Amino acid sequence: MPGEAELRLRERLSRLRSLPLLRGARLSGELERLQRQLERIEEGATDEEIWKFVELARHDDRPYTLDYVERLFEDFVELHGDRARAEDPALVTGLGSFDGRTLAVVGHQKGRDAGERAKRNFGMAYPEGYRKAMRTMEIAERHGFPLVTFVDTPGAYPGVAAEQHGQGGAIARSQALMARLSVPTISCIIGEGGSGGAIAIALADRVLMQQNAMYSVISPEGCAMILWRDGAEKMKAAAALKPDALHCHELGVIDAIVPEPEGGAHTDHDEAAALLAEVIKNALEELVGVPGADLRRRRRDRFRSLGIYGARPTSETHAAPAR
């Protein structure tokens, strides 16, 4: 069926696309052929097919940050608290050893069962969580540890206390700190890349995204409520927002798609972690040793270049510049 064919094709394409990171060579002929094939199939992609990516990104058994931390890092020490007012379990931070090198780690953490979900607030951080992340980033900067972040959140928490404690400012300042760091930084979207809550820890030198993850400016449900005034139109909204890895890659938002085990990351956590580890390792090899000032400049230039716009002068706006 076309749905299955598209999924297979997408998988092959994303494997090929991650080759530049994995092996430093690009098989452009094969890539283009697959891309053309995919585009033909995509024309027929239904809202339901795009919705499948959203469901996989939110799958209950999908590996979360700590599942990867456990498999990727030795000697992991979790660091708690923002040193101002609270510990926020929706976002975990720490130091660990990866491939013989100490890394600083920051990631959203969802809960596996009802109790943990409540404790972790479904991975929706308060400003305290982002301030804890900034504290860990500062440790990374001070000691020259590369920073790896795992993004997996429906969004920053939308509550009264979160607003009073400065949610917007915390998200802005966390990004600002990431724009200043002189250590290598890698972000990976491992599940839901939900809007401001996601980008707060994703202003990195390399932005990776797993094959079945999603990255979006607003949740499909939220978008449907606002534009269609009906949350039930979430499939249409998802299709319109195009939050899947392939589209994010086409738009230049992410640098590489990280392959997942057949059927999705939830089917085999060990395999998913091994595939992710390989891409992180290669990205680190590219970045470690680059002078901090160069990393910072290239990182800012990378984000400076994002956006698609045109130039179309109109006589009216030119004629009346100040009225």
Next chain:
Amino acid sequence: MAAKIDVSIEHRNLPEEARDEKPHPNTCPKCDSHYRDDELEANLRVCPHCGFHFPVRARERVNQVADEDTFEEEATDLRSEDPLEFFDVLPYPERLVEAELRTGLGDAMIIGGAAIEERPCELAVMDFAFLGGSMGSVVGEKFSRAAESAIERHVPLISITASGGARMQEGILSLMQLPKTVCAVEDLRDARCGFVSVMAHPTTAGVLASFASLGDVCVAEPGALLAFTGPRVVQGTTREKLPDDFGLAESNFRYGHVDAIVPRPELRGFLAKLLRLFSYAG
């Protein structure tokens, strides 16, 4: 901004028949006084009776704060594209054309060099009337160019925001305007150019969560909603009881998120004072 944009903001984009009944734009929502447009304009769109701050369009705002005929607009030719071929109840390009025809603006922000009490500066002013002041690729690009222009002339940048947040119709690219504008502010800081953020009603979601919160000095207009998530969505998501002044400038001041609340008639003088102070820095 997962279900986090104040819904009232976006209703402007809906077709006429879907909108709620709205009072006349020149009727004060606080005290019901009604004014002719020229009366309101002469009073900086502040209600002479109760002090309510009406919304100000971008060009009028420039005229309010800048010295006469000093504003030189930049990047006037930038226009949004439709990279996602976004279609909800209307195609995005149709919304853009309609907004441009109605507002006379190319997008939701105008930028340019200006002087305030003879001190040079760069202005980046948003207009809520253009698709709820939403930030897509053009707003992000214009803000970045404003920062670059400020750095080139070594003058402070002043942003005046009025925005519902990131523009949904450009999807993930709109979210990328958050880090893009944040990087622009970091470049300003490296170049030791001052940055003053003036937050008008409303400054929410993606704009609050990026450049607007990063001013060396952050000021708000009285009664402005400054919230990452608007009250309706907070209420709907959490069922929490909201304080009466939830997310308003006054609440933000009390919690330490803004340096000052500046009534509109004092804004020009306040900005001039800051420009003088910043111009004597090493």
